[in-house]
Amino acid sequence: MRRRPALVIGSTGKTGRRIVHRLTGLGHPVRGASRRSDPPFVWEEPSTWSEALRGAGSVYVSFFPDLAAPGAPTAIETLTSYAADAGVERLVLLSGRGEANAQRCEEIVRESGLTWTLIRTSWFSQNFTEGHLLPSVLEGVIALPAGDVAEPFVDADDIADVAAAALTGDGHSGRLYELTGPRLLTFYEAAAEISKTAGHDVGYVPVTSERFHAAVAQSAGSDYADLLTNLCAEVFDGRNESLAHGVREALGREPRDFTDFCRAAAASGVWTR
Numbered sequence: 209m210r211r212r213p214a215l216v217i218g219s220t221g222k223t224g225r226r227i228v229h230r231l232t233g234l235g236h237p238v239r240g241a242s243r244r245s246d247p248p249f250v251w252e253e254p255s256t257w258s259e260a261l262r263g264a265g266s267v268y269v270s271f272f273p274d275l276a277a278p279g280a281p282t283a284i285e286t287l288t289s290y291a292a293d294a295g296v297e298r299l300v301l302l303s304g305r306g307e308a309n310a311q312r313c314e315e316i317v318r319e320s321g322l323t324w325t326l327i328r329t330s331w332f333s334q335n336f337t338e339g340h341l342l343p344s345v346l347e348g349v350i351a352l353p354a355g356d357v358a359e360p361f362v363d364a365d366d367i368a369d370v371a372a373a374a375l376t377g378d379g380h381s382g383r384l385y386e387l388t389g390p391r392l393l394t395f396y397e398a399a400a401e402i403s404k405t406a407g408h409d410v411g412y413v414p415v416t417s418e419r420f421h422a423a424v425a426q427s428a429g430s431d432y433a434d435l436l437t438n439l440c441a442e443v444f445d446g447r448n449e450s451l452a453h454g455v456r457e458a459l460g461r462e463p464r465d466f467t468d469f470c471r472a473a474a475a476s477g478v479w480t481r
């Protein structure tokens with residue numbers, strides 16, 4: 209029997225793009241979903257969701273902008289019910305570590321009646337290459353309201369490997385995988401590691417939430433500044449200063465180290481100014 213495709217929501221993003229690549233490589237049928245897909249999938253327009261879900265056997269869900277956003281639980285609840293109506297068999301949710309709203313969304317997925325896997329992750333290393341911190345790395349100053357807290361940065365390639373396994377393999381249903389990298393690093397230490405490979409000095413400057421909010425509001429608007437400032441206040445209070453072993457549990461191997469990520473990033477030219 210022909211396998212039904214996996215639908216990857218957020219298919220052009222940091223995790224989704226990698227998952228599409230992996231499933232394609234495995235010969236598993238896959239369809240991308242984002243504002244640019246055909247048919248389009250738009251989080252603010254639930255009328256677009258049913259068409260995107262039609263015929264999908266499994267779904268990967270990366271919510272935009274973040275499960276910490278106030279509207280996320282309602283959106284995830286509605287999506288799971290549309291997915292059940294569409295006959296989706298398994299759903300894999302990308303979630304954030306230490307985020308109360310994200311954990312509410314996980315609960316909604318657990319209660320949805322679908323077969324589920326939860327992937328709860330720490331901060332992505334790729335925030336420095338594909339995310340909002342790339343301009344900071346290029347300027348040489350990473351300013352965050354993170355004090356001297358340590359974060360176990362996780363590699364999006366590891367997240368994608370776990371998600372691809374959960375979408376296509378056996379033994380992952382009803383599992384919560386908490387994914388971190390293998391090492392805790394303060395932002396001072398992360399900036400120092402980036403400096404060693406980037407070809408220019410990159411420093412970390414801890415700033416107040418007020419100063420951070422003002423800077424983000426100027427470049428990306430006040431809604432995004434509210435979201436990011438609240439998120440930083442929530443997760444950079446020390447609650448995530450521990451390692452978790454979801455990569456090993458799901459894949460039987462260790463996660464990729466931040467140093468290896470930095471070497472590959474520098475070699476790709478993304479930090480070249």
Ligand SMILES: NC(=O)c1ccc[n+]([C@@H]2O[C@H](COP(=O)([O-])OP(=O)(O)OC[C@H]3O[C@@H](n4cnc5c(N)ncnc54)[C@H](OP(=O)(O)O)[C@@H]3O)[C@@H](O)[C@H]2O)c1
Pocket residue numbers: 217218219220221222223224241242243244245249250251252270271272273274275276302303304305329330331332335339
């Ligand atoms: N970054 C981190 O450190 C971190 C840590 C833990 C959890 N997370 C979670 O990661 C998720 C984000 O995943 P990601 O980093 O892989 O994605 P991403 O790189 O932020 O990319 C966003 C994706 O969403 C799509 N998108 C943007 N606006 C949209 C809209 N209005 N409607 C539909 N699609 C839209 C984009 O595609 P188009 O532009 O083509 O529409 C793109 O595919 C968030 O839910 C967050 O909670 C992130």
